Amino acid sequence: MKLFKYSLFVMCAAAASASNADQIRADDMVVQGNLCIGTDCIVNGEDFSNGALTLKENNLRIRWYDSTATAGGPVRQTFDGTYVDGEVGESWRLDANQSSNGGDNGLYISQMSVVDYPVYSDGSAPDYDCSGAAANPRPVIGTIPEGDPAEDSLNCSPYSEFLQLNVLAMNGSLNGGVSLGIGAEIADGEVRLGNAELKRRLVHVARAISNSDVLIxxxxxxxxxxxxxxxxxxxxxxxxxxxxxxxxxxxxxxxxxxxxxxxxxxxxxxxxxxxxxxxxxxxxxxx
The missing domain is CATH 1.20.5 (Single alpha-helices involved in coiled-coils or other helix-helix interfaces)
Structure with a gap:
């Protein structure tokens, strides 16, 4: 009897584990109906009148990863007081709205690193005090020297980030702007190819015809x-x-x-x- 109960417990545990495991099909798959992917999809009530494929979640991301590609040379992405050095070239990403809740409304096409890299201070990153009770945010007692690992604001530990370099960014506001090229800044009502330190040329432009066209x-x-x-x-x-x-x-x-x-x-x-x-x-x- 004990053996039977033990065997039944093992079988139930195995069935439960299998139900949560990844499902792999080594064959083609054809979906003749509609498909909704995301945590916000409505079970037995999703409206597919505006599309057969729906990606539904508060922050949507699609990633392409070419396992045969070779990463390019080292690049640096700067943040507020910190920077990350790494490599991109094997993976691209499409973001609809920023990854954090309450972030900017927009569409982003970017290159993304396959692995995350340590985040370092540029000489102005805050040095948090984690000696006392937990607080959010932690008290700042100084700045971290340039080149030293930056600190997480919650536990004061070093942390890592993925490189994500926007190649195309489109703001979703009524007077939204567009930025083209890595390093280009986005601003409302403007099309930008770079920033104050990074200038780019717009070439092979047709001759202006209307009064509102750009003169070459x-x-x-x-x-x-x-x-x-x-x-x-x-x-x-x-x-x-x-x-x-x-x-x-x-x-x-x-x-x-x-x-x-x-x-x-x-x-x-x-x-x-x-x-x-x-x-x-x-x-x-x-x-």
Missing amino acids: KEQLDQGLFQAQQIRLNEIEALMTMAENELEVLEQEVAPSGSSGGGGGAASWLLLLLPLAALKFRNRKTLA
Whole structure:
């Protein structure tokens, strides 16, 4: 009897363990109905009218991991007072909203490290006091020197983080912005390719057509050169006018010799008029 009870207990325990174990299928799977994945899916009541596949949870994440890829060179991700050095290149991640509850509303495509790395202080990370009773947050008694492990705010122990470098980030607010490229900062109402220390070029852009289109360098140069060419043409016309006046003056002065100074003065005045006009236009342009 005891043997039977013991055997029944082992069988029940084994069945319970099997029910919680991962299910592996070595064959194809076809789902002809709909599918909901996530802790917020409603059992026997999920609405699939807007999609056959639903990912439902407060913070959604999809991760791609290429086990045949090779990680790239070392990269650094900086945080507030800390940094992490590691490698990425084997895994990509898609986040809908940030991972913490109450985080920003947005869509993020990022490279993610396969393993986590120690977090170090950049010289300004807080040094917490864990000598007394537990408190949240812990009292700060100083800063941790640069290069030393940073401390967890709850137990003052060193901790690790995964590298997650955003390649594309889109804010979900009404006036949300977009950032493109690792290290680019996101701001409302703007499209950014970098930050104050990291500048990037936007290349192979079509020529602007509408008034709200962005002008490319070629069009800016053309506008500047056209304005300069118009100015040069005006100067050339004024110089031609001055040369013609000079020829008239020479014709009037040559027959009379040194006499008739009044007529010569008037001719000189005519000669100076184009030059005075040129000087006036230069002042107007500078203003």
